[in-house]
Amino acid sequence: MNAIPTYAAQTPEAGLRAALKSDRPDIISTISASGLKGRGGAGFPTAVKWNFAAAAQAARKFVICNADEGEPGTFKDRVILMEHPDLVFEGMTIAGKAVGAREGILFLRGEYAYLRGGLEAALARRRERNLLGPGILGSPLTFDIRIFMGAGAYICGEETALIECLEGFRGEPRNRPPFPVNTGFLGFPSVVNNVETLAWAACILANGAPWFRAFGTEKSTGRKIFSVSGDCRRPGVFEFPLGLTVAQLLAEVGGEDAKAVQIGGAAGQCVPAKEFGRTIAFEDIPTGGSVIVFGPRRDMLDVLRNFLEFFVDESCGQCTPCRVGNPKLLEGVRQLQAGTCSMAYLKELCALGETLQLASKCGLGQSSPNAFLSVVENFREEIMGRMAAHA
Amino acid sequence: MLMTERERMAAEIRALAGQLGHDRTSLVPILLEIKRKYHRIDSYAMQVIGDLLGIHPVEVHSVVSFYAFLGDRAQGRFVIRLCRTLPCDMQGKDRVMRQLENDLGIRFGETTADGSFTLEWANCMGMCDQGPALLVNDRIYTRVTPETVHDILGECRRVFGVHAAESKEVRFA
Numbered sequence: 014m015n016a017i018p019t020y021a022a023q024t025p026e027a028g029l030r031a032a033l034k035s036d037r038p039d040i041i042s043t044i045s046a047s048g049l050k051g052r053g054g055a056g057f058p059t060a061v062k063w064n065f066a067a068a069a070q071a072a073r074k075f076v077i078c079n080a081d082e083g084e085p086g087t088f089k090d091r092v093i094l095m096e097h098p099d100l101v102f103e104g105m106t107i108a109g110k111a112v113g114a115r116e117g118i119l120f121l122r123g124e125y126a127y128l129r130g131g132l133e134a135a136l137a138r139r140r141e142r143n144l145l146g147p148g149i150l151g152s153p154l155t156f157d158i159r160i161f162m163g164a165g166a167y168i169c170g171e172e173t174a175l176i177e178c179l180e181g182f183r184g185e186p187r188n189r190p191p192f193p194v195n196t197g198f199l200g201f202p203s204v205v206n207n208v209e210t211l212a213w214a215a216c217i218l219a220n221g222a223p224w225f226r227a228f229g230t231e232k233s234t235g236r237k238i239f240s241v242s243g244d245c246r247r248p249g250v251f252e253f254p255l256g257l258t259v260a261q262l263l264a265e266v267g268g269e270d271a272k273a274v275q276i277g278g279a280a281g282q283c284v285p286a287k288e289f290g291r292t293i294a295f296e297d298i299p300t301g302g303s304v305i306v307f308g309p310r311r312d313m314l315d316v317l318r319n320f321l322e323f324f325v326d327e328s329c330g331q332c333t334p335c336r337v338g339n340p341k342l343l344e345g346v347r348q349l350q351a352g353t354c355s356m357a358y359l360k361e362l363c364a365l366g367e368t369l370q371l372a373s374k375c376g377l378g379q380s381s382p383n384a385f386l387s388v389v390e391n392f393r394e395e396i397m398g399r400m401a402a403h404a
Numbered sequence: 405m406l407m408t409e410r411e412r413m414a415a416e417i418r419a420l421a422g423q424l425g426h427d428r429t430s431l432v433p434i435l436l437e438i439k440r441k442y443h444r445i446d447s448y449a450m451q452v453i454g455d456l457l458g459i460h461p462v463e464v465h466s467v468v469s470f471y472a473f474l475g476d477r478a479q480g481r482f483v484i485r486l487c488r489t490l491p492c493d494m495q496g497k498d499r500v501m502r503q504l505e506n507d508l509g510i511r512f513g514e515t516t517a518d519g520s521f522t523l524e525w526a527n528c529m530g531m532c533d534q535g536p537a538l539l540v541n542d543r544i545y546t547r548v549t550p551e552t553v554h555d556i557l558g559e560c561r562r563v564f565g566v567h568a569a570e571s572k573e574v575r576f577a
Contacts, residue, residue, distance in 0.1 A: 082530055085528040085532070086490065086491055086528070086532050087530065087532075088532055088533065090530075123436075123471075124526065124530065125530065126542040127542050127544055163432075163471075164432055164473040165474075166471050167527060167528075179432075181428035181430070181431030181467065182428075182467065183466055183467055184470060199429070240532065240533070241533065243491055243494060249533045250533075275490075279489075279490070305491055311494070315493075319488075319489065319490045319493050323489055323490075323527055326527060327527060329470075
């Protein structure tokens, strides 16, 4: 029944109790030994992030949980927050102890406002049980968490844009460096971690680094929560070890006849059937957990059009490559659908896509052409020479 | 003392700022609350908020115009946001769209003349395995079909009946 067996099997607060007994550097070295990498998709080593924030000298520090889950096809954070909110709050408290922060903020996307009541109730229960607030479980640790509602912007999933929103500005990403671990919310060192990353951190503290490393590959340790949707028989949330092949995943979810799979959401990669032997791991196909399966009859240009409409709508408009480039790519897809795109122009569009990857300021523009380039490369036969009737 | 709706809103903004703090970090929470209550953030509200937080109203407007859940256009009491992202698209969001437009007599982006319903698009709302999904204000509906659209609207209208008295009080106070 439970979609995330490992989380369900956790002893409540075992990770927090272990962390309270450890010194700050020991907590970080446990996370470091586990090899935990950011579960939001970027795959940055969590221990490195925590270490930077721990080393920074400041009057205030923040632990921010990024629950601005907006990547198309991703919904595992919603399920984690619904079914295992305490594990996430436990992870935030552990992070608070590790980096020396007293304040935690859960940045919850506006679309998940219906989760807020349950989360506030979970926080209130934790305060009652002395798991939050001053002197947690009799230790000198003081830490509390508040919820901040987002206002409907995909770009706020980018950590510096998220901080801009917290500070009351437009969600426009900042130049990095300086990184939030040094200069984050209100200029104070801030750790920004994905919901799932924090939940795993709590599990790792409870069970030890070797327990976590028992699954996954050398560079991508541990298990990962996947959100599966599209043309398959069993869509939903799954827990798999990293390093499994696309074909293995498809067999689990009932999508063996797929002609392609979009891994990592709209910003991820479109993997054609001939590459289903590749592995899902940070060293091959990285993912934040989104898997969208495309069945044999799916029109890849419809897919591209939908993704590009998404990026045109969600681009913050700050930098030119992303603001102007995405509408040009979308126009190109419409031309392909109408059967009016020359090969020469298609090549120009691909060059434009590469420009976006290189010249955009943040991850949105750097990754928005991925699906376009991949479909043009792998499905050329399907997309060229259309009759207008296909549009 | 008789209060116009404007004064009432200004008092509410002052109370919110008192509660959340008079610095810029309160901006988005205040705007969300005003939008939820008044279904729009007009230039007067932006001026009041700007004065209280010590920022130029243009700064307030820059934030209002950036976020999908804010915006300075008046919206209906029920804002229906249908997810248009790929998984919901693959599960038939276009037919739900057509039925919503037919049942309400408006197009997406518009508000009904009686101010009760607004139709908006939303980008991925994290219900990809149970699409098509839509939000009515904060409430989520999944596996929506053209047939269930009618029931969802009916449910809203029943709620609207209760709230209608409140809105009358505001108008005539």
